Amino acid sequence: MFFQIDFSNGLAIYEQVVRQVKFAVAGNVLRPGELVPSVRELARELAINPNTVAKAYRDLQNQGVLQSVRGTGLAVAEGAPQRCRQERIEMIRDRLRQVLVEARQSRLDPDELSRLVAEELAATGSPSAEDSAGSSVERQAPEQPQNTEQGEA
Numbered sequence: 001m002f003f004q005i006d007f008s009n010g011l012a013i014y015e016q017v018v019r020q021v022k023f024a025v026a027g028n029v030l031r032p033g034e035l036v037p038s039v040r041e042l043a044r045e046l047a048i049n050p051n052t053v054a055k056a057y058r059d060l061q062n063q064g065v066l067q068s069v070r071g072t073g074l075a076v077a078e079g080a081p082q083r084c085r086q087e088r089i090e091m092i093r094d095r096l097r098q099v100l101v102e103a104r105q106s107r108l109d110p111d112e113l114s115r116l117v118a119e120e121l122a123a124t125g126s127p128s129a130e131d132s133a134g135s136s137v138e139r140q141a142p143e144q145p146q147n148t149e150q151g152e153a
Contacts, residue, residue: 005046017056026084032076
């Protein structure tokens with residue numbers, strides 16, 4: 001599959017599974033009606049406890065991202081992509097806000113900050129980023145969300 005667990009980033013494993021499913025739904029990697037891997041299958045693939053996957057899946061069901069399909073398993077719910085995209089935007093907005101507060105506190109010049117953002121967009125292969133010469137940056141597959149801060153939900 002496409003999930004990856006980072007045991008050292010400080011984020012609970014079940015929360016990493018939840019976020020990665022949401023990012024996959026938001027990015028149309030998982031589409032409405034599509035079945036997700038079974039608890040056992042995903043646990044085996046990620047080398048984690050099946051109870052951890054079950055907890056993540058319950059959380060996703062409670063949030064309306066996954067729905068039970070009788071006799072088959074869990075599938076992506078209708079309307080989930082829109083909710084997941086909005087949640088992904090808010091999560092990124094919050095993280096950007098934290099970076100901007102830190103930049104302001106360190107008295108980073110706004111022009112320098114803009115240059116740094118442009119450089120990082122280009123370095124990550126952002127489809128909308130352009131280098132200073134105006135040429136388009138080549139597209140790359142989106143990476144899985146990473147979180148290096150403690151206590152972020």
